[in-house]
Amino acid sequence: MSKKRVGIVGGGIIGTSTAYFLSQHYKDAEVLLFEKNTLGSGTTAKSAGTHCLIDDSLPHEFWSVRLFGFEFYMDMEKREPGSAGFEKTGTLLIAPYPEYEMYGLQAVDLATAAGYTAEYWKDPEKIRQILPDLTLDGVLGAAYSPDDGFVDPTMISNTLGRWARENGADIMIGTEVTDIIVENNKVTGVETSNKGHFDLDVLVDATGPWTPFFGKLAGLDLPIIHTKAEVFILEPKEALGYPFPVLKYPRFYARKDKENVFICKAHLTMDLDNPEHAGVWNPDDLPMTGGTDPYFWDFLTEELLKHYPRLLDTSLANDWVGYRAEPKDFMPILGESPVDGYVLAIGAGGNGVIEGPTIGRDIARYVMTGEKAWFVEKLPLSRFENENLEQHHKVTW
Ligand SMILES: Cc1cc2nc3c(=O)[nH]c(=O)nc-3n(C[C@H](O)[C@H](O)[C@H](O)COP(=O)(O)OP(=O)(O)OC[C@H]3O[C@@H](n4cnc5c(N)ncnc54)[C@H](O)[C@@H]3O)c2cc1C
Structure with missing residues (x-):
């Protein structure tokens, strides 16, 4: 045949x-x-490669997709250590409003039902044990899993x-x-x-x-429409002094990048009708680094001012832009x-x-x-x- x-x-x-x-x-x-x-x-x-069971980017309706991806990359690491470039840092998803809290609670439920370790904390002290410098005013709680991290x-x-x-x-x-x-x-x-x-x-x-x-x-x-994924790598003036997890807020996320911190606006906050966010551009014109817009930097610095001011005591070590290929x-x-x-x-x-x-x-x-x-x-x-x-x-x- x-x-x-x-x-x-x-x-x-x-x-x-x-x-x-x-x-x-x-x-x-x-x-x-x-x-x-x-x-x-x-x-x-250009990707963050976040590899998380506690995650807000793909709704729980698609949990089987998330779990299959997660376990596939873990199996790659078992077959050949380092082959997925997995770094286990944990995830911390901070809930500032009730719908997001429900989302985090369900994420914990799904992860534990699948045999992983995950908890939901209402106690701010627990959250501070992971990230001591967060401003937690108005925060309802946080979902945490030590099993998550990011891949390459x-x-x-x-x-x-x-x-x-x-x-x-x-x-x-x-x-x-x-x-x-x-x-x-x-x-x-x-x-x-x-x-x-x-x-x-x-x-x-x-x-x-x-x-x-x-x-x-x-x-x-x-x-297919493009949304801009603009990444800023922040180099703390003084070492943070604690391990940095994948950190998820509804409007932005962060993860470690060696000794630095990678931050990016959350992709589901992108408005396909806003020309600052979306359009159709030629990906061949994108440089490997640089090319970011002040709009995204201003957005992220405002978020950090509210939630994590210590990350503003940093210098910019690197930045880049990727185009996500987004259907409507x-x-x-x-x-x-x-x-x-x-x-x-x-x-x-x-x-x-x-x-x-x-x-x-x-x-x-x-x-x-x-x-x-x-x-x-x-x-x-x-x-x-x-x-x-x-x-x-x-x-x-
Ligand atoms: C900043 C950023 C953060 C992200 N974070 C995450 C995350 O944490 N988790 C997650 O799941 N996803 C994340 N994503 C999304 C994820 O990176 C993309 O969805 C994924 O990489 C898309 O892969 P792809 O293979 O479809 O496209 P690409 O990686 O773009 O591959 C397409 C390939 O096609 C090739 N090509 C194009 N035209 C031709 C041609 N005519 N002939 C031959 N080759 C051609 C190109 O050279 C290219 O290599 C992120 C994306 C960005 C930009």
Whole structure:
């Protein structure tokens, strides 16, 4: 029997997860991955990589996705220590209002039911034992898990790319897909910048924020908007003197970055109608570092003034901008498109790291068997035809 030739375009965390699951579980798949730069060098390289069961970025409705991602990366670390770059710091989610407190309480419930350690504290002294310098006026409580932390998404992409290669996948770096051949509304192949033409049975679009441009090569107008993810790395003038967990507030989050602190505005606070937050820009124009806007710096310094003034006694060690690929409901777009053989693994927005293993597993299954698991069934492109699009991210905000 001839193999199904699957070409994945994009070697970020979504493309490499898909290549890994295809090559690991489907011996009748011939897997080709095209990455125009290096693996994990796009949005994946700009990510915070927070790896948390206590987290507000993906609503509890999608708990199975969060848990599968979490356990997949822990299993990577067991198989090959360091292969996911996991650093266990714990998470502290601070609840300033009742809906958020309920969200935190449920997060603790879900994490403990899955066998992890998590607690909800109303006592400010408990919270201060983790972060002594927080201002806790008006705070209702905090959810804490020592099991959480952050991973290195570029390391994960490279490990999964290597494991896929060991399984027989052809992982091409420095190879751009420059054209998509569509005949009778069916993808039949691609042209590349340096390796010529490839015949394909299926193309998986995993181009992250490049999607609005890439889809046009097949005549598709894919509904992806960019939101700016602006990161500031703060270097304390004096060492903080305590381990720094992943810190979550509704409007911003922070984590350690070696001896420094990484801060970023929470992605679910982004307003797709606000040109300071969102638009469609060319990701090739983004520098690796720098390029941040005063708007985000002002927003974050105001938050720190309210909640964590000690972090203003710092200097700026680094900053950068990433573009999250956000559909209008902040959830990915998975599965079929109007062009046969053009499969979507796009729009992972601010959750691509935690969603990567589920998307990779479920897209591999869809491509090879036609079966749609829950995440694929729930998040088709066709949902945008519905005027009453479900807004999952409004659950807590
Ligand atoms: C500041 C920031 C913080 C974040 N924090 C988190 C977090 O804590 N947790 C979480 O889960 N998510 C987080 N995210 C989101 C997460 O990083 C993204 O959702 C994820 O990295 C997207 O991965 P991707 O593979 O879809 O896209 P990308 O990593 O952008 O990969 C797309 C790849 O496609 C390649 N490509 C494009 N066009 C072509 C072509 N024509 N031919 C060949 N190759 C092509 C590009 O070079 C690129 O490598 C964060 C994002 C940012 C910016």
